Amino acid sequence: MQSRPFGRTGHTVGEIGFGAWAIGAAWGKVDDVTSLAALHAALDAGLDFIDTADVYGDGHSERLIARVLKERGGERPFVATKAGRRLPAQTVDGYTVANLEGWIDRSLQNLQTDCLDLLQLHCPPTDAYYHPELFDHMDRLVERGKLRHYGVSVERVEEALKAIEYPNVASVQIIYNMFRQRAADLFFREAKRRGVAVIVRVPLASGLLTGKFRADTRFEEDDHRRFNRHGEAFDVGETFAGVPYEVGLAAVEKLRPLVPEAATLVQLALRWILMDEAVSVVIPGARTPAQALANLAAAELPPLPEATMSAVARIYDEDIRPHVHQRW
Template identity: 30%
Template sequence: MQKRKLGASGPEVGAIGLGCMSFAGFFGTADDEVSLACLDAAVEAGIDFWDTSNIYGMGRSERVIGRYLAEKKPDVVLASKVGIVPGPPRSFNNAEDHIRAELDASLKRLGRSKLELYYIHRREAERPVEEVAETMGRLIEEGLIDAWGLSEVAPSTLRRAHAVVPVTAVQNEYSLWTRQPELGLIQACAELGVAFVPFSPLARGMFGQAPVAPGTFADTDFRKSNPRFTQPNFGANEAHVAEFRSYCAAKGWTVSAAALAWVLEKGEHLIPIPGTRTAAHLREWLGALDIAFTAEDRAEIDRILPAGFAHGDRYGDHQILGVERYC
């Protein structure tokens, strides 16, 4: 596995990380044994940067990882998150007492005495981000976390926070069909020495090897009511992706490997964290590290999937609460 630096002063980790949200059943029924087998495949592939959150299955994802760590004791860099308070209605809390209590609970579930990286999952808009940075700085000083990060924020928020306590990573959605971070955030991260961690780089399964079938989504599936996966948007999106799928097949690439290679090429400070709950899907990604696009490949991908091709917003109004919009 190729290595990339997790921020200016962070550790080196595999260029591809692992998002563990699926372990909690967000995209279909989860099975802990299947999730554990997926972690085996990650270790085998050299994927040593794992990402989870306190709210993924209300601790279920962290518990699965904690069980694996206790049994297998792999050498991995762990990231978790705090700040979302599930509803209804959903709210956000970046107060120090809340952050500390949730960190303590996460560490217990993970069987760890500290986290290498701890994100503010969503910013509490009413609370100055400088205050939050000071809280995270104290956690670093106390040895409870090694570094901190932000998720779904604007470049202006990153700059304000970084000026108080250096930020190690920013995690925002970024893929061939979600391109907003190109409008300032990727550049700000590069300028400040902050890792940019794209989540959903495979477009919530849209860039999987097999076509997505919304009619099979469980009622609990996050995509069930997502604008890009409902008609007529889904049909239009699938037409684009089907052409990309054909192009990848002609080149001998898996669809997920090609989509991930496109993300990896956008900068050495990008460390994407595709998510899955199965070892088979994880293995489909690994060819990304062997793909070297030609100028002709890039031009053809841009033709098939031009910036802004996606029909529908990446979140519905009921899902976007707490996400900072800056363009």
């Protein structure tokens, strides 16, 4: 797998990482034995970037990662986590020094480390990006050795553009996939110009881009694809990338003929993301070893031909753009 610079941090990371939300919670039943095996398989295959958060299973995801890394020993992969969603209500006033330090200390304990590689503010309210003192707090935490770098995870392109005005924001995590393309219009170019790493999440539109779902697919009660279908629990853009389910299913059928020989729709979707050099790493989730290895195999696909890229753009413009483009 090819590596890419992780912004201006001095690190390089493999272009496909491991998104660890699904092994924590909110994606149906979690089997820890299988989750641990998935992490081991990915690391055995050379993966070196893992993304998690303190609220994924109330720390369960972080603790599973720590367990795997302890079992393996040796050089640790780059582990990014997030903080802020433990607030009962998302207000700027909640991002105090005391709260930030408390969340970070909890993640340090969960991950069994003395310094976080990357701490991301976890989709804070838009107003937070207009409070320089919040980013000053993060600078102080770096100076104190609690974390090496910090970044933000955003919902909206506008938030990403504002965040990278702060000189020490090392990374931005944002939704980008064949069904959510706006980030590439301006933000990707600005991030690259400023040396900010870009972490792409929800690359498969919550599984829509696996091609495995049908109109009658039933999701479990504790799966956000059921309980957040209309944004009942958090931003609806996190579920199916904000695309109405039936609209997404129809668009997937138009994408199927574009899949390269001996590849899968998942691999096409991931390789499409990697076609943009502004992307530092894409973090698909995996709950089994087979899923983890299939994700990594996408990096082995050759660059997609211009005809494929044009076809994806056309499907987006005709079927998806009206539903999502200006919302996020």
